[in-house]
Amino acid sequence: WQVLSKKPWVSTWLLLHTLRYFYTASSDVPNFPEFVVVGYVDDVQIIHYDSNNRTAVPKQDWMKDITDQPYWERQTGKLMGSQQMFKVNLETAKQRFNQTGGVHIVQVMYGCEWDDETGDVDGYNQYGYDGEDFIVLNLKSETWIAAKQQAFITKLSWDSNKAMMSHIKHYYTQICPEWLKKYVNAGRSSLMRTDLPSIKLLQRTPSSPVTCHATGFYPRNAVMFWRKDQEEVFEGVDHGEMLPNHDGSFQMSVDLNISLIRAEDWSRYDCVFQLKGVEEDLTVTLDKSVILSNWRKSDGGVVAGAVVGGLLLLLLGAVSGFFLWRKRSGGNK
Structure with a gap:
């Protein structure tokens, strides 16, 4: 390869940092844990948990530097609880779609992004079932969008829970960006x-x-x-x-x-x-x-x-x- 002159638009790269978590619950998938959680900062994995090991572990050395053992014990406890909740969610989804056995998957992706140049923050939360969108959070309108007819009953329930929406908005606009900034600062030498x-x-x-x-x-x-x-x-x-x-x-x-x-x-x-x-x-x-x-x-x-x-x-x-x-x-x- 050879080096050529700079392209003018290269300097327009967005200075966005992201914190994203992926939860996956599955049934009858060979050689794959029934429940897996992974977390990423700027596409670098920072945490892993699965139902086989049942332990939340850091995936970066700089994550170990800013946390202690009680932190990971608390994370493990929370994710063990999420594992049981997602098992119920998977069975509920199968009932809504009139399904019984076979391979089925529920996934959730949530997190936030922060522009370290403008200071703007945004958050997102979306659920998928069997490879397709199920229900998605619209943070600006503070409502949920049902991507499937089977998700409409969930939308009505969540839209009517104003206390839950207030908590969600606070998390995605305040708490999540604060953690993201903390992670970016801790892992700057690696992430940058x-x-x-x-x-x-x-x-x-x-x-x-x-x-x-x-x-x-x-x-x-x-x-x-x-x-x-x-x-x-x-x-x-x-x-x-x-x-x-x-x-x-x-x-x-x-x-x-x-x-x-x-x-x-x-x-x-x-x-x-x-x-x-x-x-x-x-x-x-x-x-x-x-x-x-x-x-x-x-x-x-x-x-x-x-x-x-x-x-x-x-x-x-x-x-x-x-x-x-x-x-x-x-x-x-």
Whole structure:
């Protein structure tokens, strides 16, 4: 890769910090705990609890520095109570949908965000069932939005409980942001770090799209795209998802359909990666000699297909750690 000039819009990255918790209750999912809780600050995991171990544990050293053993004992007690509550919620949801056995999942995502430049804060709370939205909090209107007919009875009950809504609003606008600021300050050296990625071009067969793959970068505020003669290309380009790595870094990819490109024009294309906090672009030029593939050997004499296979395993590992509930309400971040 090579360093190019700074793009003007890179300086417009939002300075948002987030604190998010994910609760997952499931039934009949093989090799998966019935109840799992994970918490994240700026996409870095800070806490884990599951029904197998039944203990809340910190996932970052700086979390241990700002807490004591009684804190984690209290968290464990609270989450053990939540485990029982979510077991009841799962059975209630199955009854509402006229379901009995089989795989079913209830998930909750809640938390807050804080803009450390403007000081603005916001909060969110949303429930999902079997991979789809169920009910979502609208903090501005102080009401709940039922995404499913089966959630309407819950909406009526929660909307009428003004004391509960007052408590919720106080938590998401006061308590949650205070904890978020505390966590950000404690983990600043880790959360504010910048890790550059390893960028490679991959291809399965001579006719397959060329994949530009970046891995090992942090933070996740990054974009990657193909361009021709310094202009972004949209035709024949397919953007993959951003996925977490097990070490807390991230990976992403973007494909380019080379069947649309003449051989003599390859050198006019390059893959561009831009990361928050880094002024320069990282680029790699479309060149057959640097592509790792299933159909020819790399310079080291090792079949490069093993690299592509390793990438597939890496992606599968990242997906297996990804949240089961992927769908999000349009009005939530």
